Amino acid sequence: MKKWDNSRQGLAAVEFALMLPALALLLLLLVEGANAMHAYSTLVEASREGARYVLMDGDTASVKTLIGALVAELNTEDLSTNVATDPIAKTVTVEVSYAYQPFGSKSAGGMFNDGKPFQLVAQTTMPLP
Secondary structure (H helix, E strand, O other), X not given: OOOOOHHXXXXXXXXXXXXXXXXXXXXXXXXXXXXXXXXXXXXXXXXXXXHHHHHHHOOOOOHHHXXXXXXXXXXXXXXXXXXXXXXXXXXXXXXXXXXXXXXXXXXOOOOOHHHOOEEEEEEEEXXXX
């Protein structure tokens, strides 16, 4: 029969305890990255819908209201919309920017970007008929 080596008892628990902070940080970065990608994807879709709205209706004044309704899950105070038409090139450009605040920046004392928000910008240019 084989005897157990008592000198290696608890080694797996020590290795797990050493790797736990690295795994927790990796999980935090994955969640934060997914949240930022979701916010950016929402901005891209809103800028596309805003440009489509201008193409269909020709109304640039109510694009901000439309974009505000499309990105209702984001903080609208940090949202800025710019609509520009170029009569020479016959294009419309809708730019939506958002001051993205990572969830760890306030509670961790500025862990990301010294507590300043990241500026996410989505821009869509479409030709006018």
